[in-house]
Amino acid sequence: MNRIKIYRFGILTNSRKYSIIKSYNNSILYKEAYMETIAFYDTKPYDKDSFDRHNNGRYKLRYFEDKLTCDTAALAKGCKAVCAFVNDNIDRCVIDALNEIGVELVLLRCAGYNNVDLKYAAGRIRVLRVPAYSPYAVAEHAMALILLLNRKIHKSYLRTRDYNFSINGLTGFDLHGKTAGIIGTGKIGQVFGDICKGFGMDILAYDPYPSEEFAAKGAKYVSPEELFEKSDIISLHCPLTHDTKYIVNENSLKLMKPSAFVINTSRGKLIDSHALLTALREKRIAAAGLDVYEEEADVFYEDRSGDIIDDETLSLLVSMPNVIITSHQAFLTAEALSAIATTTLSNADNFFAGNAAENGLFANEVTK
Numbered sequence: 001m002n003r004i005k006i007y008r009f010g011i012l013t014n015s016r017k018y019s020i021i022k023s024y025n026n027s028i029l030y031k032e033a034y035m036e037t038i039a040f041y042d043t044k045p046y047d048k049d050s051f052d053r054h055n056n057g058r059y060k061l062r063y064f065e066d067k068l069t070c071d072t073a074a075l076a077k078g079c080k081a082v083c084a085f086v087n088d089n090i091d092r093c094v095i096d097a098l099n100e101i102g103v104e105l106v107l108l109r110c111a112g113y114n115n116v117d118l119k120y121a122a123g124r125i126r127v128l129r130v131p132a133y134s135p136y137a138v139a140e141h142a143m144a145l146i147l148l149l150n151r152k153i154h155k156s157y158l159r160t161r162d163y164n165f166s167i168n169g170l171t172g173f174d175l176h177g178k179t180a181g182i183i184g185t186g187k188i189g190q191v192f193g194d195i196c197k198g199f200g201m202d203i204l205a206y207d208p209y210p211s212e213e214f215a216a217k218g219a220k221y222v223s224p225e226e227l228f229e230k231s232d233i234i235s236l237h238c239p240l241t242h243d244t245k246y247i248v249n250e251n252s253l254k255l256m257k258p259s260a261f262v263i264n265t266s267r268g269k270l271i272d273s274h275a276l277l278t279a280l281r282e283k284r285i286a287a288a289g290l291d292v293y294e295e296e297a298d299v300f301y302e303d304r305s306g307d308i309i310d311d312e313t314l315s316l317l318v319s320m321p322n323v324i325i326t327s328h329q330a331f332l333t334a335e336a337l338s339a340i341a342t343t344t345l346s347n348a349d350n351f352f353a354g355n356a357a358e359n360g361l362f363a364n365e366v367t368k
Helices: 045-055 092-100 135-151 153-161 187-198 212-216 224-230 250-255 273-281 312-319 334-353
Strands: 004-011 016-023 028-035 037-040 060-063 081-084 105-108 126-128 179-183 202-206 233-236 261-264 287-290 323-325
Touching: 037 045, 045 060, 045 334, 081 334, 105 334, 126 334, 135 153, 135 187, 135 233, 135 261, 135 287, 135 323, 135 334, 179 187, 179 224, 187 202, 187 212, 187 233, 202 224, 224 250, 250 273, 273 287, 273 312, 312 323
Parallel strands: 037 060, 037 081, 081 105, 105 126, 179 202, 179 233, 233 261, 261 287, 287 323
Antiparallel strands: 004 016, 016 028
């Protein structure tokens, strides 16, 4: 009878670990694969489809529709990693709960991280994100909101569905020759600027870290005050930080033209929603296109068509004819979903392989 010995080794580039039992003459008697498990929160069908397609069998993926909270963290028991989205709340309570059940890694399948307590996470749990997926997806959606509002395509669509072919009240304006004010000139902001240039618009920009490349294309960097005063379209493409929270507020709205459009495809709390509503009702600005909202967590991504919405500000904004609200869908293209899944799974590969984290988040630093 052959005596046997057990070898264990890990092929960590794709997170698989194998237990191999060999005889002393090195013939393999038994080989069993072991894979790490990742728990996905706030999962929608398009998430599952995309991650299943790109996983290629290298992880066990466990999907939950619930958002990640203190109460739902226990669902990840037995998992080494959790995957969270923009409206999951990774605060102290959640981090402690994940620690208790052995979770070592939080994978954010998004670029923003304002929903994570990074200071508390430091030394307790690793946090990795997707710093960029498709800047074109978000920038194109911002322009779509502008075109809808300006040419009143949403109203025209509803009219013609009822065989009403009148064009009274549908007058817009040429974007050519107008000024787009872009706050935040990272990848998305610059792509949006390129789109605006394609329409023949002039570009004003504000960013604490101006891009020489973007300026070379014709963007003029100015103060926020000058941008608000001179822009016909104001589009937000900056992250939510202490400095940018409510960058659109009562005072900045007072600086804007009565004909100005405010567009937000970044983070809801960049805009003081009550101040925006007041400015719209008083006709101090012309229109708003919002893909995000500061209190969206319990509303967006859910079917609330049969519910009475308690948020009075949101209800009033939705009811206004010069406001378009979409449900945080600017990212939602096939290309973006593919990039998000690929980068998220690559982040997991690097973590479990013990490699340096390319997309790590720290208390005082973001590596890109």
